[in-house]
Amino acid sequence: MKKLILAEKPSVAKNIADAFKIKGRKDGYFEGTEYVITWAFGHLIQLYDAKDYDETMKIWRFDKFPFIPSNFEYKIKTSSKNKELPDEGAIHQLNIIKELINREDIDSIVSATDYDREGQLIADELFLYFNVKKPIYRILINEWTEDAVKKGMSNLLPNSTLKSLQDAGMSRQWADWIIGINLTSVASLRYGNFKQMINIGRVLLPTLKIIYDRDKEIAEFKSVTYYKLIVKLKILEGNELEGIYYEQVDKDKYNEKFDNKAYLLQIQKDLSKAQIIAKEVEKKKEYPPLLFNLSNLQGHITSKYKTFTSDKVLKIAQTLYEKKYITYPRTASVALEETLINKTEKVLNALKIGLSYEPQIKFINTKRIFDNSKVESHSAIIPTYIKPKNLSPDEQIVYLAVKDRFIMQFLPIAEYEETKIISKPDGDIKGVFISKGKVELAKGWKIVEDISTKDTLLPNVNLNDILEITNSKVNKIDTKPPKLHTEKTLLKIMETCGKKYNNEDDAVKNILNGFSIGTPATRADTITKLKSTGYITTKSKNLTCTELGKMIVNNFPIKELMDLEYTGKLEKMLFDIEKQQFKKDEFLTNIIEFTKKSVELIKNDDVSPRMSVSSKNSLGKCPLCNSDVVESNKAFGCTNWRSGCKFTIWKDDWYIKSLGKEVTPMMVELLLNNGKVGFKNLKNYDGTSYSAYFSYVQNDTHAFKWQKKIIN
Structure with a gap:
């Protein structure tokens, strides 16, 4: 008899087959003497659409909502080309998997999907769909190396022991369906004037609110001006140091910012000499940053490389995981389980060979690295003992980030010396000058990425030395607004649900207790969806709300969905379902009651122009159907798209780009109102300039093309 192993993807099935030296590949599976290994492609089945339960749901009407199925049903996932077909x-x-399950020589099944909420669901929904009666087991491993696969297969658990993980996965899936289908439908009917989709989601809206709040903070920011007095202090040998004027405002608090410029100018007039009254030298240690979890890895990469998004980092990390080069990436942990001490030493010994700083690398067992209290389900992301080959440039960037962060943990601590010199000016001047310097003593772990430290060197001075004030100036400083969110800063807020922690351990504990917005696996997808729905747009690495996004936040009546605290509580409930501390039925009852109440609020909302998205921001009328044309994230399009209108002008239109021009709102507005738009200073092939009008017309195949008419 044989065991059937179900992997999440073909690449993982291949890793399992390689571990057992199984070479026999057939259509949709591998087969050896002990194991048959097949695979899914992620989710092979999906929840019914509303119209699958009731055909009349094809047409949205207020009286059809709220719509809550009595039982959730599944169907084969739909085609990406035609949503009406499987x-x-x-x-x-699916046919292959079903046949293998039913084979008489298969006595049991092993679920080998990712060990997380979504991975559990991918397999379990298939077992329920096929009504599997044979024994089902679960392999729980964090990487797909040969050693890990063999160890995992020798320590299988009954799949039933993961029932709470299945419950959490289904609760998340069903809750998002209930909220998404109902609130998106009635919001689109109420506010989209039957023309524009208003996407509503449990995680989508609070994430939008984070970006909106930062935009608003910047818009309402009022700059404050203050002044600083800066001096040059010269010692007898001719060396100089810079000092900033401070006045004591409390027992241990000094202030260098002054509102009154005239006050500092008066002090400046009386400056001549100063005497050193204190010199403090302190040696400090700087530990390496903690091991990566997914959010930190995404933030690290996206902040360094313009071409990377958080979604791209996740996809590359997942690929590296499936290639056996790194451990499971969808983790919230920044430490390793204490059971991994020996394995980690093996990985370190394999990866340090040949590094220029190899002699400095020493394996250590510390709580910063190995700490069960900082691990939930999956340890931090680290490399495996397998050295990668033939990585793409993007894969190389992500892999080296993980590898370097891992190696840093086992190098000496960076050390530096910090010096503070306090000097008192002559006369009746109230304050003191403070000079600060920093000198690197040991580079330590910073050698890995060649992180340079900018030293501020101070000359050698002693207590009571007299210094000559050779130069002074009063600087005007205007406070600056906070910066727009980037994916890095947004991911951090989503991870901590907007809370700030002075204590690193408190932050880790909160993250691992599930009180967050989304999960490590879903946050990148949420940011991508915000872009595709037209709620946010990007400016370089920065994220900012569109007018549509602002309108949703300002006027959508279900304020709980904008509340980080409320969303964090829902995510915490899902986490508690995993831990058998909360019941699936209670969670879904909560979601259904919330949805019913929300649907009625939207239905009865007093719609006014403030919430009408089709007229707001309209650039003009569609030449095909006379509906409004509005801006989205990637294009300018007709709001009557639901009824089949195809009028669209893409922002990255290749023809307009080839002219050295851009598709802008003003350009589209001129085109719609005048039927044409003019460009000056266009270049011929010979370098001469010309001007032309451009119109946007349909050809015989009903596709839109640009027509040019040169102006004499």
Whole structure:
């Protein structure tokens, strides 16, 4: 008899087959003497659409909502090309899986999908769909190396022991369906004037609110001006140091910012000499940053490389995981389980060979690295003992980030010396000058990424030395507004649900207790969806709300969905379901009651122009159907798209770009109102300039093309 192993993807199935030296690949599976290994392609089945339960739901009407199925049903996932048809590849693989399950020589099944909420659901929904009666087991491993696979297969658990993980996965899936289907539908009917989709989501809206709040903070920011007095202090040998004027405002508090410029100018007039009254030298240690969890890895990469998004980092990390080069990436942990001490030493010994700083690398067992209290389900992301080959440039960037962060933990601590010199000016001047310097004593772990420290060197001075004030100036400083959010800063707020922690351990504990917005696996997708729905847009690495996004936040009546605290509580409930501390039925009852109440609020909302998205920000009328044309994240399009209108002008239109111009709102507005738009200073092939009008017309195949008319 044989065991059937179900992997999440073909690449993982291949890793399992390689571990057991199984070479026999057939259509949709591998087969050896002990194991048959097949795979899914992520989710092969999906929840019914509303119209699958009731055909009349094809047409949205207020009286059809709220719509809550009595039982949730599943169907084969739909084709990406035609949502009305099932995906042919899914049908084919499902048939293979069903046949293998029913084979007489298969006595049991092993679920080998990712060990998380979504991975559990991918397999379990298939077992329920096929009504599997044979024993089902679960392999729980953090990487797909040969050693890990063999160890995992020798320590299988009954799949039933993961029932709470399945409950959490289904609760998340069903809750998002209930909220998304109901609130998106009635919001689109109420505010989209039957023309524009208003996407509503449990995680989507609070994330939008984070970006909106920062935009608003910047818009309402009022700059404050203050002044600083800066001097040059010269010692007898001719060396100089810079000092800033401070006045004591409390027992241990000094202030260098002054509102009154005239006050500092008066002090400046009387400056001549100063005497050193204190010199403090302190040696300090700087520890390496903690190991990566997914959010920190995404933030690290996106802040360093313009071409990376958090979604891209996740996809590359997942690929590296499936290639056996790194451990499971969808983790919230920044430490390793204490059971991994020996394995970690093996990985370190394999990866340090040949590094220029190899002699400095020493394996250590500390709580910063190995700490069960800082691990939930999955340890931090680290490399495996397998050295990668033939990585793409993007894969190389992500892999080296993980590897370098890992190596840093086992190098000496960076050390520096910090010096503070306090000097008192002559006369009746109230304050003192403070000079600060910093000198690197030991580079330590910073050698890995060649992180340079900018030293501020101070000359050698002693207590009571007299210094000559050779130069002074009063600087005007205007406070600056906070910066727009980047994916790095947004991910951090989503991870901590907007809370700030002075204590690193408190932050880790909160993250691992599930009180967050979304999960490590879903946050990148949420940011991507905010862009695709047209709620936010990007400016370089920065994220900012569109007018549509602002309108949603300002006027959408279900304020709980904007509340980080409320969303964090829902995520915490899902976490508690995983831990058998909360019941699936209670969670879904909560969601259904919330949805019913919300649907009625939207239905009865007093709609006014403030909430009408079709007229707001309209750039003009569609030449095909006379509906409004509005701006989205990637294009300018007709709001009547639901009824089939295809009028669209893409922002990255290749033809307009080839002219050295951009598709802008003003350009589209001129085109819609005048039927044409003019450009000056266009270049011929010979370098001469010309001007032309451009119109946007349909050809015989009903596709839109630009027509040019040169102006004499």
